[in-house]
Amino acid sequence: MQQLIQMFLTAFGTADTIQHDAVALQLKSDRIAFTTDSYVINPLFFPGGDIGSLAVNGTVNDLAMAGARPLYLSVSFILEEGLSIETLWKIVLSMQRAAEAANIKVVTGDTKVVEKGKGDGIFINTTGIGIIEHNQIIAPQSVQPGDLILLNGDLARHGIAVMAERERLEFETTIKSDSAPLADLVLELLAADIKVHCLRDLTRGGLASVLNEIAVAAKVGIEIDEKSIPVIEEVRGACEILGFDPLYVANEGKFVAFIPPKDSDRTLEIVKSHFSRNAAIVGKVIEDRNSLVTLKSTIGSKRIIDLLSGEQLPRIC
Amino acid sequence: MQQLIQMFLTAFGTADTIQHDAVALQLKSDRIAFTTDSYVINPLFFPGGDIGSLAVNGTVNDLAMAGARPLYLSVSFILEEGLSIETLWKIVLSMQRAAEAANIKVVTGDTKVVEKGKGDGIFINTTGIGIIEHNQIIAPQSVQPGDLILLNGDLARHGIAVMAERERLEFETTIKSDSAPLADLVLELLAADIKVHCLRDLTRGGLASVLNEIAVAAKVGIEIDEKSIPVIEEVRGACEILGFDPLYVANEGKFVAFIPPKDSDRTLEIVKSHFSRNAAIVGKVIEDRNSLVTLKSTIGSKRIIDLLSGEQLPRIC
Numbered sequence: 076m077q078q079l080i081q082m083f084l085t086a087f088g089t090a091d092t093i094q095h096d097a098v099a100l101q102l103k104s105d106r107i108a109f110t111t112d113s114y115v116i117n118p119l120f121f122p123g124g125d126i127g128s129l130a131v132n133g134t135v136n137d138l139a140m141a142g143a144r145p146l147y148l149s150v151s152f153i154l155e156e157g158l159s160i161e162t163l164w165k166i167v168l169s170m171q172r173a174a175e176a177a178n179i180k181v182v183t184g185d186t187k188v189v190e191k192g193k194g195d196g197i198f199i200n201t202t203g204i205g206i207i208e209h210n211q212i213i214a215p216q217s218v219q220p221g222d223l224i225l226l227n228g229d230l231a232r233h234g235i236a237v238m239a240e241r242e243r244l245e246f247e248t249t250i251k252s253d254s255a256p257l258a259d260l261v262l263e264l265l266a267a268d269i270k271v272h273c274l275r276d277l278t279r280g281g282l283a284s285v286l287n288e289i290a291v292a293a294k295v296g297i298e299i300d301e302k303s304i305p306v307i308e309e310v311r312g313a314c315e316i317l318g319f320d321p322l323y324v325a326n327e328g329k330f331v332a333f334i335p336p337k338d339s340d341r342t343l344e345i346v347k348s349h350f351s352r353n354a355a356i357v358g359k360v361i362e363d364r365n366s367l368v369t370l371k372s373t374i375g376s377k378r379i380i381d382l383l384s385g386e387q388l389p390r391i392c
Numbered sequence: 393m394q395q396l397i398q399m400f401l402t403a404f405g406t407a408d409t410i411q412h413d414a415v416a417l418q419l420k421s422d423r424i425a426f427t428t429d430s431y432v433i434n435p436l437f438f439p440g441g442d443i444g445s446l447a448v449n450g451t452v453n454d455l456a457m458a459g460a461r462p463l464y465l466s467v468s469f470i471l472e473e474g475l476s477i478e479t480l481w482k483i484v485l486s487m488q489r490a491a492e493a494a495n496i497k498v499v500t501g502d503t504k505v506v507e508k509g510k511g512d513g514i515f516i517n518t519t520g521i522g523i524i525e526h527n528q529i530i531a532p533q534s535v536q537p538g539d540l541i542l543l544n545g546d547l548a549r550h551g552i553a554v555m556a557e558r559e560r561l562e563f564e565t566t567i568k569s570d571s572a573p574l575a576d577l578v579l580e581l582l583a584a585d586i587k588v589h590c591l592r593d594l595t596r597g598g599l600a601s602v603l604n605e606i607a608v609a610a611k612v613g614i615e616i617d618e619k620s621i622p623v624i625e626e627v628r629g630a631c632e633i634l635g636f637d638p639l640y641v642a643n644e645g646k647f648v649a650f651i652p653p654k655d656s657d658r659t660l661e662i663v664k665s666h667f668s669r670n671a672a673i674v675g676k677v678i679e680d681r682n683s684l685v686t687l688k689s690t691i692g693s694k695r696i697i698d699l700l701s702g703e704q705l706p707r708i709c
Contacts, residue, residue, distance in 0.1 A: 389505070
């Protein structure tokens, strides 16, 4: 245990910040965002990332979706006996790099060990604190009919990358996870005084699930346009082979922003400058008491996009 | 998953607070304490508690040890397929009761499911935020030679209760865990303007490990007096049978407070009024560059109390 603590201190900081029961922090705002996620992804390493960087980016992104500036992270490991120190160190270093890139500080942590066969290598919980420096209410209740829906890039890379690695599927091109931190981009939108009504990252359940959740919570309908939704060729092909609909596959660096039409050009410009050239306005909010999400297909027909009723891909985050 | 979310909403609160990526919170102070712990205890239920109440009390106590007022808790579950809904519900209700008793609000959460054989029923992470409303620095660096060491009650009940349940040992009297929240007591000490130099709860490694950690961090020596350290008869007997030294066994409702002599009578009075009639001053801080912890035994001899070099009881929290 002393060895492990030493490893975490080396990666994340000083004894002062880590070795107390609780760490004391001085904030520059009294309005904060708070979020938690446990990561149980299988396999631990996949093209474009690993459980460590994912655990940092995922929680950073949840803070970003509240419009918060990520500041502090707690990290808690559940290790299965037999996990090699090399693997753990690789994951810890990946977390350190991801935290540095996302400008968030790991300030407190915990480690538990369970017997062989009672875990699965490593599970990681990260819990994040961010400060909210604006007065906008970024939440489903701010969504209004007329809002445009911006998507910051192409769909379904994370889910397919993890699935391919897990099942040892080979495609012509290796599909990489899109795992990335989104906070800088969101903070730039807010700094540009764009009236962001709602943000949501497209993790478990993908775009389709998120739009359904928001339509219900905001009591509105949503129309999206299939031909505007970017999916790269390799991912589309893999989805067809595997029988997945890219609208439902998990992403780890994609989000939707609900914005008033007057701000849409500027938003798209900022998003494209930051990240992804294939960011696009993919739909709009309409009045609809039934909270339906409808898709206009490439051939012009319309269909309802439901919540997925069956099983989703397990352990992709 | 929707069913699970409904269960957590029923137990912990409203859709507003739980169903976002991150929850927004307004604080009354910009100085906070932040702490995380994962709980992997085996068995899930034991005399005096269960993994749910333990996960709340444990994190509440880590906040209390920083002199913070516990405010908000995140809860993240890792469930193994096959865990019954009844068991989960029992644990969730136990968390709800413990959170209410400790005056802390569960405001955000997460649930992951792993396949049978890849977990062990349920693991719980809780991460807590508290606010610090005083200007004392409650930490090892504030400990000074001359400080008295107060212990708030008898040792070793949690570790022995869990071990007995796990190994199905029967004693004449059932030994119950001492799991309990400590924040109200600590806040009362601070409100009484007692100059608390350091606080530490006596979990993994027990009193002996905590005193060693603090002696090293504070660069002082510590002398404790065996006859002043309360251990109830049944626990002492069980320790003898099992070959454990009560000084090293985990507790979940016990802490030491390092206080200047002038405040010791008042401290003892407040602690006794709150909790445990067998609270006691068990030792004092002395100058010692070697940071030794020594015990004066009941027969008058002195011995050094080291950090335990071998294995500790696994999965007792």
